[in-house]
Amino acid sequence: MGVGEEEDAAWGAEPERSAADPTLLVDVDGFEGPLGLLLELARTQKVDLTKISILALSEQYLRFIEEARRLRLEIAADYLVMAAWLAYLKSKLLLPAGDDPEEPSAEEMAAALAFRLRRLEAMRDAAARLMNRDRLGRDVFARGMPEALDTVRRTEYEADLYELLSAYAIQRQRTCVRRVSVRQRDVWSLEEARQVLARLVGMADDWTSLQEYLVAYLARPEERATAIASTFSASLEMVREGKVELRQADAFAPLYVRRRQTPRQGDEPGADTPGKGKP
């Protein structure tokens, strides 16, 4: 048992209290603190707090603390501080008023203590009145089956006519361009021609007309010109690399091509014209 800070358990049954309680030992076990204890003591005076004798109250408190000490009760510092302060107040109240204007008079100090007691009592009353109100969940009740006041989110799409039309125009135009580029593939690239040539030259060892080779691979007459031009360019490139030989009898005569027969010796500087003029 001890007079100390209020217990950690803030939930709990209120202790039964009565101002007429003959023994204050019950209150020692309470959680009220020194001011609360003073208030309890003041109630035993059974007078209006505004008319309370602070001197008498102080003496009562000091007697209470002495009794508790005699019983070797542990007393929390809060209570001892109050006891010291009250002992000081008591001595001041008993002595004639000093002249020190800096220090509050004993009467002022007593009035301040009386004020604090009244204020604490007021708070206790307020707490009681608050608790006696009709309380939600005890006296009045909220809707038992609340219906959700949720907001349903719905997406609404937006677009305007200009966006629609430009989207249409852009994609139609894009597919147009794509079709044009398909036609462009009808033009043999140098790379394509070179691949075709390399593959075809590998099929025959003897001189073959470039035209003949190509004709077999040209489905459409309109591709002939680009095919010949690209293949010719490619063949010159391959001659330069020493992979094929070319032969032509006259200007505008058919051009013959064959795989290079004799491997070249080392790095001949004139290697780019080995096929030319070989009948």
Added chain:
Amino acid sequence: MNNVTSLSPEDRRQHLRMLEALLFASAEPLSEAFMAERLPSDVDVGSLLRELQSAYAGRGVNLVRVAEKWAFRTAEDLSFLLAPEAVEPRRLSRAALETLAVVAYHQPVTRAEIEEIRGVSMSKGVLDVLLETGWIRMRGRRRSPGRPVTYGTTEAFLDHFGLEAVGDLPGLEELKGAGLLDINVPADLAIPVPSDSADLRGDEDPLDEDER
């Protein structure tokens, strides 16, 4: 019960108040037996409940019977209030916008035809989004192998884009004039004159019953 009639109107009013409070505060619908237990023994709960029900009939809250039990419920016609719709505006993706345009100009059009015109294959989501907007609809099925669904635009489409009819969509020359199409587009680029007539075309079959 006979003793009901002997009750004063004040008593009856008080019993109605009690029922009101019980029903309001309860987390579940209440049975008549449960309520009778809490009211004075001579009370005809059934008749009081019917009185309460008719008192609340035209109100924002109604007393309804749920599985032999009673509960207050907000009036059905006010459900829009309790869960109001918040509209979240969202822009259509580029793909959706392009698809919508193709549907508008080329309707009735199948998915394969849209892909052919746009030159790209299309994710399923695009048509779903457009159907969700309410701007396109499934019209019917093309009378061709696989019977593909044909799509067309709706009245909501015309409404949203401020068109009187799909025929008002600008043609080739107008698109050029508006600077939307290059002057140099190939001459054979055909822009159809769209029609969203509700009548199925010669090559369209109606949708199956469960698709509509």
Added chain:
Amino acid sequence: MNNVTSLSPEDRRQHLRMLEALLFASAEPLSEAFMAERLPSDVDVGSLLRELQSAYAGRGVNLVRVAEKWAFRTAEDLSFLLAPEAVEPRRLSRAALETLAVVAYHQPVTRAEIEEIRGVSMSKGVLDVLLETGWIRMRGRRRSPGRPVTYGTTEAFLDHFGLEAVGDLPGLEELKGAGLLDINVPADLAIPVPSDSADLRGDEDPLDEDER
């Protein structure tokens, strides 16, 4: 509002139904702004609420004002009927009760000020329990050495104790007149009034980000 008078009785009845449904559906008090948002824009919600309040005045369920908001609650005199169903709320200890009263009447108030008024140092548990009830909250920090946290009451506090505002705390005027709401002794010239206004006072700073 002028246009209210021009509304037909049928419109007014419909607006009352809408308010009824909204308030009835919710267990939490609703602000006028919330309700106004869900009703047609020309509706004077305040006047409708007063009409609804008087319509329900003698009923088993009443329309009450709580913290600037409105809620349906069972009539106070019928608690005997409902109490058996209710879970007995845990009782607060005397220390917690006193502390709650000090916070309510002296807010915004610091822990040191609570201890000064109660004349006892306080275990941490008491404030924790009160914070847990949802009846008090940390408001901010007093602009004074140590920047102590200030405490105040919440809307749930008002709702629980059936108060419209902290100005309606029982005996408040009386206490104010007696100067018993002063924290300092002797009394200041200015008579403080408790305030749970969300706005911080001149001597309060906001809480740090992670305390909220």
